[in-house]
Amino acid sequence: MSLSVRPVCVALLVLAAACDETPPTTAFPESLDAQLRRSIGQWSVAPIAPMPYQDPALIALGRALMFDKILSGNRDISCATCHEPALHATDGLPLAIGTGGTGTAAARTLGPGRSFVPRNAPSLLNSGIGLFYVFWDGRLSRFGPSPPEVNLPGGLNVIAAQAMMPVLNRREMRGEPGDLDVFANPNELAQFGDSQAAQIWQALMQRLLAIPEYVNLFNAAYRDLPQSSLTFAQAAQAIAAFQMAELMKTNSPFDRYLRRDDNALSVEEKRGGVLFFTRARCVSCHNGPFLGGQSFSNSGVPQLGPGVGQGAPLDLGRGALPNNQFYQFAFRVPPLRNVELTAPYFHDGTFSTLESVVAHYNDVPKSLRDFNPATLPAAFQSSYHGGQATIDSILRTLDFQLRTPLQLTETEQHELVAFLKSLTDPAARDLSYLVPASVPSGLPVR
C-alpha cells in the first residue's frame, strides 16, 4: 500500500480546524425546583423537628382546663370557645367575642352591653413552636420582660405565660364588676382590680382545687408538688403542654418539600412558592423557620373594632406599647403554617379568604382605600373605621415594601394562594377529636 503524507496532513488539519468550533453558551433556565430551593435557602426557612415529650398526665390536665369554662369569671367561656378545635383553634370571627357572648363559632353573638374583643383570636395551631412574640402586638416575647399590665411569674415558657393572661382580661374571660355567673352567683374574679393578677390567679386555683377531679389531675401531673404549693402557673403549664402535644401540626407538603421531597408540591404550588420567596416579597416578613412571627409590619389593614388603649377607637397595634411609637399600626407578622385553616385574616379579621389577602397585598394602598365593609359579617360592619384621616394615618407608616403594587397577575395570585395552601398539615384539618365529652367542673363544653 502506498500513500502520500501530504494529503493525510491536510486531512488532519481540516479535522483539527473542525475541532476549533466552540458553540456559544446559551442561557439555560433553572428548573422550578432549583429556583424554589435557591430562593428558600436565603431565608432561614427550616422544617420543624418533633416536639419534646410531654407528660400524658400534664396533657390530660391541660386538656381539661382548655375546655373548662370554670376559668372564666362568669363560667361561660373557656379557652376553647375562641380557640375551637373544630375551627382549627380559632373562632372564625373577625374579632373575638368574650364573656357574656352566646353561641359558638360564626353563630356566636355579643352579650348585652358587651363589646368585641379588639383583635382577632389567633389560632393556637403551632403555638408551641417557640414563637418569638405572642399576641398581635407582641407584648409578650421570649426575650423581653413581662407585659406592662401584668407581672408574670418567672420560669414560664412563652406559651405558658400566654395562658396566664386571658383569664385576667375582663372582655375575654374575667367579666365586669357586678357580673353574675351562669348560676346567677356573683363573679368573684371580676371583683378584683385590674392590677391584682396574683389574687385572680389564686382565686382561680381555689375554684379548681375545690373540684376533686381537678385535685386528682393536678396530683397526677405534679406528683412531687404538695397541693398547697400549686399555683395557676402550674395550670398554665398544663395548658401549654396540651398545646404542644396536640396542636403542633407541622407536616405540611411544604415541610416535606423542605425535607427534600420534591414530589411534595405541585407545579402550581412551586410556582407560587417562587413568587412568595421572590417577586411577591412575602418572605421579607414571612421568613425564618415559622414563615413569620419574628417581626411587626404595618400591612395597611383596614381598622375594625372598638380599638385599644388611648388610640381607641383605632388600634395602633405595637405602636400603642410604651416606647414603640415607631410601630404605628404595625402588628405581629403571623407564622403561616396552616394559614389556609385560620380565616379570617389579619389582626382584625377584615379579610375572609386567602384570595382576598393576596389581592390586598397586590396593591395595598388601593385595597385599603377601596375596602368595602359589606364584605364583613353584618355584626361587624358598623365598627369599621374607614375615614380618610384614618386611612391616611395608616398609609403614612405603611411598610415600605408594600407602597408599590406587586403587579401580580390573576394566575400568579392563584399560584400564590396554592402555595399558601401547601402550608397546611393534613392532620390539622379535623381537630374535633380533641374536644372532650365533659370537663371536671361539669359545665357544658360548648
Place this chain on the structure above:
Amino acid sequence: MSPSGLRAVCLAVPVFLVSAARAQLIPIKTIPIAQGDQFQVFPSNNLGLGGVSVALPDSLGDPFANPATMARLRASRFFSSPTIYSVSGNAGGGRSLPFAMLSRRANWYGGLALVLQQVDPSRPPHQGGGFIDLVQRPLPGGTTIPGPDLRAHGNQYAFGMVGRSWQSSNLSVGASALWTGLHALDGVDLLYSGSRRVEQTGHAIDLRVGALKQWPGEAGVRSLEAIVVHNRFAATHTVLYADQVWDPDLQQIVLEPRTEHNYDQTNTWGAQLKYQLPLATPGWSIGWLATVNRATHPKLPNYEISNVTVIPWDPGRTYAYDLGLGLSKVLGRATFGVDAIYEPIRSYTWADATTPRVTVDGDTIPLGGKTVENRFKFSNAVFRIGVGHDVDLEGTSKMLGFQFGLAVRSISYQLRQADHLEASLRELRTGWFEWTPSWGLTLRFPEFELRYRGRVTKGAGRPGTQSIGVVDGFALSSATILAAPSGPLNLIDVDTSTHQISLSLPLH
C-alpha cells in the same frame, strides 16, 4: 475559567475509565469539571507525547488496553509505575502504586497487575471544609453528627490477561479482566452539595477480548486491532447530611442528621477497530480507529447540585462513537505522532414519577411515567500531537529520551429538556476546551528502563462554595454520572497535574 455563573447542565457521563482503556470507553462530560487522573494507574510510553495512540503504538500501555497487543512484546517484563496526581488549590489528589508482570512463553503470554491507590478527599479549592458549627440536635446515645471526612481512602485494582499468538498467520488473540474495588472516586464527595460526608463502596469489572492481525511488508507492518469491551460499574454512595431544622424544645435552629443511599450503576458494551499501515515515505504511518459504546444506566445517584435535589433515580442510556485518524513518524531516534478524533454522542435520560404526578395542565403522569426527558447531542473532538527524541549518552550504553506533547479536547453539546410536569421545553448549547500539555523523560540502561511522564490539564474547574458554607455546584468523578440540569454553577479554575515514573525491567 472564571466563576462566570455558567448555566451548567449537570449531566455528565464520564464512563469508568482506566487510562489505558481510554480509547475504548468514550468519556462524556457536560460541565468543565476538573477530573483527577485517578485511573492513570498503568504505565504509558506515549503519555508524554500527548497520549497519541491512533497511528503510534504505545509499547507500555497497549497491552492493558488490548490484551492481544502483548504479542508485540519481545520478552517478559516487570513494570511498576508509581503515579501521583493532584488538583491545584488543594482540591484533591491521589497516589497509585502498581506492580505488573507481563510474561511470554513461546506462543502464549500473560500478565498480572496489582494496584494500590489512595485518593484524598476532594475539597472546594482554597476551602477548608466550610461547615458552620450549629448546635446539633441531641442524638440517641449521645452521639454527634460526624464532621467532614478528611481522610484519604483506598482503592484496589487487580488485572489479569492471557493470550496466544499464531506465528504462521500473524494473528494474536487475548483476553483480560480488571477488577476494581472502589472506596474513593475523585470528586464524588463534591457531588452532594451541602453533605457532611460521603462514604463510597463499589466495584467495577472490565472485561476485554482483543485480536491483533499483522501483515509484514516492505515498508513496515500493517496491523488491524479489534476489541470488545464490557464494563460494569456499581457503587453505593452513603451520603450524610446535616440538615437545619427548628427545634421547638431548644427553640433554635439545630442540625439534624439525614442519610441517603444513592446507587450508581452503569453497564457499557464497547467495540473498537483500529487499523495502522505504513506510508510510502519512510518512517511514516497512518491509522484510523472507529469505536462504538452503548451504556445503560439502570440506577443513578440522587445528586444535589447548588443545594438542589436533581432528578432522583433517573435511568438512561447513551450511545457514543468515535472516529479517529492518526499519523506518525518513527525514524531513527525521532518520534512524531498526531491524532484527530471526532466523538458524536447521544444520551437520553429521564426521570421516573415515583408517585402519580399532576402536571401544570391538569394531566396525570402515572407511577413510573416520565416526568422529565433529557436528550443530549454531543459533538466532541480530540486533537493530540507529540514529538520525542532519543539521544545516546556518549561513552556509555545508556540512552536519554525526551517527549513533548499536547492534547486538546473540545467538548460541545446541545441539550433539549422536556419537563412534562411544567409543560416546558428548555434548550442549551454550550462547549469548552481542555488543554493538556505533557512531557516525558526516558533513561534507558542496559538492565532496565526508567521513564518519567507528566501532564497538566487546564481549562476545567472545581465547584467553589456559596456563602454560608454550602457547596455550590458539582464535581465529576470517573464514575458514570447522570444528573439533571441545575442553576448557575460557579467553578474555580484548577489544574490537574499528573506525574508518573515507570520502571521496566526485562525478566531473563
